[in-house]
Amino acid sequence: MPGENLTRDEARERAALLSVEGYDVSLDLRTAVGDEAGEGPRTFRSVTTIRFRSNEPGAATFADLIAPSVTAVSLNGRDLDPGAVFDGSRILLEDLAAENELIVDAQCAYSRTGEGMHRFVDPEDGEVYLYTQYEPADSRRVFAGFEQPDLKAPFRFEVRAPEGWTVWSNGVGELTDGIWKFAETKPISTYITCVTAGPYHYVTDSYSRTFPDGTTLEIPLGALCRKGLAPYFDADDVFLVTKQGLDFFHDHFDYPYPFGKYDQAFVPEYNLGAMENPGLVTFREEFIFRGKVTRASYEGRANVVLHEMAHMWFGDLVTMEWWDDLWLKESFADFMGAFALVGATRFSDGWITFANRRKAWAYRADQLPSTHPITADIRDLQDAKLNFDGITYAKGASVLKQLVAYVGQDAFLEGARRYFKRHAYGNTRLGDLLSALAETSGRDMGAWARKWLQTAGVNSLTPQVLLNAEGRVDELAVVQEAAESHPELRPHRVAVGLYRRSGSGALERYARAEVDVDGPRTVVTELAGAEAPELVLVNDDDLTYCKIRFDETSLATLREHLGHMTDPLARALCWSALWNMTRDALLLAPDFIDLVMTFGRRESDIGVLQMLHAWANSALVHYAPPWWRQTGEKMLAHIALRDLRGAAAGSEHQLAWARFFASVASAPEDLALLRGLLDGTEKVDGLEVDQELRWAFLEPLAAHGVADESALSAELARDDTASGKRHQVRCLAARPSAAVKAQAWAQVVESDALSNALVEATIAGFARPSQRELTAPYVSKYFEAIERVWRDRSIQIGMDVVRGLFPSYPTEQDAQPTLDATDAWLAAHEDAAPALRRLVLEARDDLARALRAQAADSAAG
Numbered sequence: 060m061p062g063e064n065l066t067r068d069e070a071r072e073r074a075a076l077l078s079v080e081g082y083d084v085s086l087d088l089r090t091a092v093g094d095e096a097g098e099g100p101r102t103f104r105s106v107t108t109i110r111f112r113s114n115e116p117g118a119a120t121f122a123d124l125i126a127p128s129v130t131a132v133s134l135n136g137r138d139l140d141p142g143a144v145f146d147g148s149r150i151l152l153e154d155l156a157a158e159n160e161l162i163v164d165a166q167c168a169y170s171r172t173g174e175g176m177h178r179f180v181d182p183e184d185g186e187v188y189l190y191t192q193y194e195p196a197d198s199r200r201v202f203a204g205f206e207q208p209d210l211k212a213p214f215r216f217e218v219r220a221p222e223g224w225t226v227w228s229n230g231v232g233e234l235t236d237g238i239w240k241f242a243e244t245k246p247i248s249t250y251i252t253c254v255t256a257g258p259y260h261y262v263t264d265s266y267s268r269t270f271p272d273g274t275t276l277e278i279p280l281g282a283l284c285r286k287g288l289a290p291y292f293d294a295d296d297v298f299l300v301t302k303q304g305l306d307f308f309h310d311h312f313d314y315p316y317p318f319g320k321y322d323q324a325f326v327p328e329y330n331l332g333a334m335e336n337p338g339l340v341t342f343r344e345e346f347i348f349r350g351k352v353t354r355a356s357y358e359g360r361a362n363v364v365l366h367e368m369a370h371m372w373f374g375d376l377v378t379m380e381w382w383d384d385l386w387l388k389e390s391f392a393d394f395m396g397a398f399a400l401v402g403a404t405r406f407s408d409g410w411i412t413f414a415n416r417r418k419a420w421a422y423r424a425d426q427l428p429s430t431h432p433i434t435a436d437i438r439d440l441q442d443a444k445l446n447f448d449g450i451t452y453a454k455g456a457s458v459l460k461q462l463v464a465y466v467g468q469d470a471f472l473e474g475a476r477r478y479f480k481r482h483a484y485g486n487t488r489l490g491d492l493l494s495a496l497a498e499t500s501g502r503d504m505g506a507w508a509r510k511w512l513q514t515a516g517v518n519s520l521t522p523q524v525l526l527n528a529e530g531r532v533d534e535l536a537v538v539q540e541a542a543e544s545h546p547e548l549r550p551h552r553v554a555v556g557l558y559r560r561s562g563s564g565a566l567e568r569y570a571r572a573e574v575d576v577d578g579p580r581t582v583v584t585e586l587a588g589a590e591a592p593e594l595v596l597v598n599d600d601d602l603t604y605c606k607i608r609f610d611e612t613s614l615a616t617l618r619e620h621l622g623h624m625t626d627p628l629a630r631a632l633c634w635s636a637l638w639n640m641t642r643d644a645l646l647l648a649p650d651f652i653d654l655v656m657t658f659g660r661r662e663s664d665i666g667v668l669q670m671l672h673a674w675a676n677s678a679l680v681h682y683a684p685p686w687w688r689q690t691g692e693k694m695l696a697h698i699a700l701r702d703l704r705g706a707a708a709g710s711e712h713q714l715a716w717a718r719f720f721a722s723v724a725s726a727p728e729d730l731a732l733l734r735g736l737l738d739g740t741e742k743v744d745g746l747e748v749d750q751e752l753r754w755a756f757l758e759p760l761a762a763h764g765v766a767d768e769s770a771l772s773a774e775l776a777r778d779d780t781a782s783g784k785r786h787q788v789r790c791l792a793a794r795p796s797a798a799v800k801a802q803a804w805a806q807v808v809e810s811d812a813l814s815n816a817l818v819e820a821t822i823a824g825f826a827r828p829s830q831r832e833l834t835a836p837y838v839s840k841y842f843e844a845i846e847r848v849w850r851d852r853s854i855q856i857g858m859d860v861v862r863g864l865f866p867s868y869p870t871e872q873d874a875q876p877t878l879d880a881t882d883a884w885l886a887a888h889e890d891a892a893p894a895l896r897r898l899v900l901e902a903r904d905d906l907a908r909a910l911r912a913q914a915a916d917s918a919a920g
Contacts, residue, residue: 063125063148065196066439067381070207073120074380076113077205079212081243083108084202087219088226088256091169091178091187100168102127103176107163107203111212113155121149123199123206124165125175131164150203163203172853173330173815175200176254181327183287183780187221188257190326190341192334195382195443198249209380209486211246218254226256227283227322229338244337245317246484248378253336255324260289264298266305266321276315278305281322287780288325288347297323300361300404304368307403308395311472312372314479323364327781328816330855333363335370335392342367349782350751353711355666358406365404366396372479380486382443386433386512387492389447390455391475393417397456408627412666413460414601415631417453419670422517422606422639424449427904429897430515430545433458434489434508441894444854450515457604458511464552464602465507466500474499507550516545520553520576521608522595532557532589536582537574537597551576555583556599556629557592558616566616566623571599593620596629606643607636618650622658631667638674641682642908644915648682651675652691656698665711672719679723680828681905682912685871695723700732708745717746721755725829730765750778754786761790762827768794785820792824800825800833807860808844811852818856822863831870838866838877842884849895861895865902867909874910878903 087104095101109122125148129141135156144151150163169178169189174197179188191201199206216228218239226232229252230242244252264280280301282294301323305316318337329343346360373395374388397417400409424430429445433455437443463471474496482491489512493504519540527533537555539548557570570592572585593616598607609617617633624630637654640646655675662668679691699720706713724730733756735741736748748756757774760766768791775787792803803825807818826834841864849857869877881903885896 080110102166109161119153124203126165133162171814179327190255193250208248216241259283262294279320284325303403337375350749365399369395377482382437386455393456394459420449421453425517470500514547519606520597551603554599556596558594622661644912648678681909684916762793789820789824861898
């Protein structure tokens, strides 16, 4: 059998043959504590009973299971030899009956990679915590099953756990005679089942809603985290957003929440942001803030809470048949998360974050060689794993936002309501949603889908302005362009805004027109006769998905007056457009950095400011010419310190500038200031240097050789927690020493002893843009190692290593040779795993883009 990777064709064949009636899963997790017995991985007993039908008696199929060993297999009362039917990832099932019962007794392994049953030991108190994470196909690491989304079934879990532990699953649980027994679920897919167990800190609340018919829905709410994080856990705010979201989605979906309780678990060493397991949503515990953070962090957490909640309907209640239509859940959840954030919570400016941060992810992904239509061609599970990307999430959400502008919000939501009711507890394809939307909107959804969902690439929209003799607009047109590789031009519903300065100097909009852009050039007749604009903003109000370009007059206005734009969304759109121009080598990186230095201090939206800091840093290390980097770094550090001292004492802007200053500090006097802030000999009024900020200051000190191993050990003693350990590991790997880099490389590439979180931290410390000479020797080692790593490690660790250790920061003399080495590897490994090749192609494209931007700057002079 072909191993761990399941193909779409295999899944279709199995779905045509089988229907699943139910699962009973019994897990014995008492082995999670105590000493390990013998060699090999630590394991737990998993006994699974599956009741299923076959419409072809006598046929053969297989069940999925990844486990170190199988003790017993029984099919319809007939004992099967595990050695004959189990190959390490599949169990062969022959001579099926019409009605079948499969029982599998296995020893499954605890995970240290965040896949399957993850086991974490808290260094602070030695407590053990467990949780599961499956998407797209890791439930088979915990119990035997049919691991594909369209073979839904009800699940009953029972769990034996160490004394004193609490266990949670999708349904309500009770501890009876030492066994946690959970209520049977509704029919759900295997990948959204979940078990969380351990001495977690648990807080409860409740939600109640009375419907027009007089019935009342009661939803028990819970929130849990490690005991060590309990002092920082603001569960009240989590519950507030949860209740606001439940109100919002009940108002708009007209379908009661269908999964009983609503627990939210914040768990350690989590690979994702969150996962929409019905009744038990899991989140990365970094959403519990140990130190002061900005409003943007709380907004980000609220957005994720609402994104996962939207999945209860889009993804859990109605699920895609196969991963081709992953967008049916992720694009909708991404859009609905922002929609609910703005409509139901205190974060009413959420569309600014969406335009500035979320769409930046989409624009980057959509210009990679691996870009794909929103409805992607997913051949197998490795393809699926890599398609949780900026296309599936952020571009899809952006396109849905455009669809709402196209068909109207009422028609869009009524289409969603019909979709839920028509396909509840079932599986769907693209056509099922489009038919519901066509009914409610009266629009040709097929034509829209062909243009937007079934083609790849991003269009650019540029204004052309002709003035008459009186200085008024004679003609204003929007020119649409596409890349040669993806030449599709699309219909765009856009707003075009005209801006000019007022008497006070504010740059404000004085005219606006909505127009359907279709084809290479569209004239905006409504704006003819308007006074001459100083700035034309295509896609004002962010109605469509496109790269905004500027005419020469508009670009000149932004260079002088960007900080005087009064509308925060318009300002964010301009910043985003300028960043896209920088990445496309249409705006020189030093010019972009100059704009940030000039106008960043005037940015009122804290999320936009923090994004500008990240972009300025990226412009410096990737796109600026090598000869200018040191100058640019000093300039950024200077303005960061200026604005750190100039920000209001204790403000979130002060905190943002402090973190940015640490990220660009390299001069001896700047490093001395950071050291002084740590030891108390220096002070910035109002700046509280809490533990998280201490680590942020220590990282550049370690990277520049100022903080040695003893200083980092002392800091860990001060913060001997899981979070502190991750910070220390990153700082240790960041030290500027060849021996340190060799050790970090060996720990990640040559050993699997580190957990997923410590692998991530080590890679982050190893790959430093200020240490290009130190990492230069690892270019050849990287290409020698990646096939082996991909073959021998889990896909999550493989992705982390291949992405994180790619030589993205070559020295000036090694830049082109590194690109050549990448091309040579790709040419010599055409038969490598497609997912591995995709990761290398993407990294190669990022490097080539950086070199083009550097060359453009050098050519300019």
